[in-house]
Amino acid sequence: MRATVVRITASTTCEAVAEGDSLLITFSHPGDDAVHLGDIVSFQQPAPRQSVEVVNITRGVTFAVTLNPENLHDLRRSASHGGARPAGVDQWTWKQDAAG
Numbered sequence: 001m002r003a004t005v006v007r008i009t010a011s012t013t014c015e016a017v018a019e020g021d022s023l024l025i026t027f028s029h030p031g032d033d034a035v036h037l038g039d040i041v042s043f044q045q046p047a048p049r050q051s052v053e054v055v056n057i058t059r060g061v062t063f064a065v066t067l068n069p070e071n072l073h074d075l076r077r078s079a080s081h082g083g084a085r086p087a088g089v090d091q092w093t094w095k096q097d098a099a100g
Helices: none
Strands: 002-008 013-018 023-028 040-043 050-056 061-067 072-074
Touching (some): 023 061
Antiparallel strands (some): 002 013, 002 040, 040 050, 050 061
């Protein structure tokens, strides 16, 4: 699944919005110059609490992150201020794009 990095926080958390604007994926910054704002990244097939390979298409870098259920946010669901929008089980299985 391809996503665009839309935010990198001071605590080095990255946020990427998946194509279609329905899913927000958060992950720890891998360090160095692996990820920058606006980069296009491709997540390989995820499994909760397991290492997932991520390809930064923009920079040609590959790194691994661990995604937990709280790392996927369904942007189609409303949330109260400070609330979460947990993604459903169906959003843990997505079609692979050409790069992933």
